[in-house]
Amino acid sequence: MEAKEIKDILVINPGSTSTKITIFTKNNTEVLFKKNIVHDEQRIMEFPNVASQKNYRKVIILDELNAIGYDLENLSAVVGRGGMLFGLKGGGYRINEKMYNKMASPELPQHASSLGALLAYSIAEPMNIPSFIYDSTMGTDLLDIAKVTGIAEIEKYGAVHLLNSRAQAIKYATSVGKDYKDMNFINCHMGGGVTVNAMKGGKVIDSAAYDDGPMAPERSGGVPLLLFKKLCFDGKHTEKDMEELIAGKGGLYSYLGTKDAIEIESQIEEGDHYAKMIVEAMGFQVAKSIAGLSCCLEGKVDCIILTGGLAYFQFLVETIQKYCKHIGHIEVMPGESEMEALAAGTLRMLTGEEEIKEL
Template sequence: MSYKILSINPGSTSTKFAVYQEETELHCETIDHSVEDLAPFSDITDQMEFRKEMILASFAAHGFQLNELDAVVGRGGMLPPVHAGGYYVNQKMKDRILYGPIFAHASNLGALIADAIAEPLGIPALIYDSVASDELHDIARITGIPEITRRSFTHVLNTKAMARKAAASFGKKYEDMNFVVAHLGGGISVNVHEKGKIVDVITDDGGPFSPERAGSIPLSYIVDMCFSGKYDKPAMSKMIRGMGGLKAHLGTHDCREVEKMIADGNQKAREVYEAMAYQIAKGIGEISPVLSGNIDAIILTGGVAYSKMLTDWVIERVKFIAPVILMPGENEMESLSLGALRILRQVETAREYTESIIIR
């Protein structure tokens, strides 16, 4: 049987969707939403019907038929900690997203839109490798402040998909290999994949600075800034996420523009860009001892991994640890579709969402 899958990835100002026939992408599209488009909606979840209808209109305009679909899979949102892999969208999941408590985030719409399309068709609605997936070792959760426990907020979807591809290139299963994976995007995270699980992470606010995030800063400096009277909470939050990193130093988060600055002789741009690569390498080195040296490969993925200048700097510093594999791109639509395909083929089993899950 040949399966056809619709995958949906809602972002803050866009909705991506793709149609796959088995492993083959038939169509992929990004629908942009202006500030004016979204202004009528007071809550993110109120956008569900608007975004769903835009997907369906474009889906039909490209000649696809809803009755040809075998499953709809959405990006997993900011649920309480869940297992990695697939979940069926059920009433408990929808109630959590609609009524909380839950952190408001566009990814929460993935489950709602998938269910709204799939339910009338009588086919499965799924989420896969949710942002909230948490497989950390117990020891990785402990911090120096007893009231704060570390959680696994990281680029689960793409890093797991790339680790699976890398394992296949070795002729092995993901569950039989160990990887360190650095996702290089607007935010940068570094993960340890041990025998099929992400057992430790450096989050996008706890390690290298990135195109638009400040990364790890000595806490005493942050405390001083917070109590200086110069900044309120929104200003500090924006400085950490959105206006930090390359954006703060160079006025742009576009690595292509930074490389053009460097080509034009801008020494500051070179120093800052190389410093970002330096910190990425440090992050890889920091997390590598989790595997006690038993690392099959280091994977560099994400959109910024297209930058040969940056990845060359990183590779030069970390190649002594393990072989480095470049797998650039976000790959989120493919990752969602392939996850759903494994469930349809019964290679994997999707879970039923329940509020009783406790991950320690």
């Protein structure tokens, strides 16, 4: 499809209790409409799994577009945030029935990002237009040696905030007049979850995620296994309790009773030494992950990017810089560009600039 034939792209980015939608038009140069739909948390909790929320969210999305009088016939494609399907690579995939069914499986890790594929396909398919996912959370190309865990039955899969990491790497490379594929990056996305990845040739070759990397506002990160085993079998914690400690009630929340970075930053400014020590510990862990990932790049690190919402947290950023500034240049790029990245990736696929993968 030539660029001149391309009309609008609908971007869908589901979160745990929200769904962001944006319509990009005129070859991704203008935003025609955008909205962050906040769902009733109690209603969301009533669904037995993530996939069962699809129809509920789809109706709301279509109602929003209908309310502004948008004609769906103007769409050239629909793209959703990539989900938790194992075995995906970086880049874009056209959603087919096989992917749809796999992404809807209750056996997958239950993460709202999987709804991106389900919603995009269910809206696009009746209109006979393509639907895509782009830079899935699981879209890594780990080195074979990075997959080895120390337990033969378990292989590391790699889960990172690839979408924003690639977008910020491209943005930085462009600012210095280079192709991001010719540079070595360590990207650190810091939000409710924190993931760090090593990127070489535009591909993530190793990672540190929420279950084996640094702690985050609501996630434990990697913890000592012998102590964790004791908690698992102490008779006080259920499997659900342990899952929540890993993701939901771990990290800063476990120590400080809140995962709100703005609130914690205020506590530190008001002289709360304990809160300051816990945040410094998180920054220290992030720095250690960055240092560890520099090994797979053989120490040749062109740029360390600190991004995501927590990159606005000055004390945290200063702590990370303190402990790993010797590794390479650190670029602080707060926030995220996920919607723009999804649209840009889709445009590259529609124009033939980038390969369209398919299961």
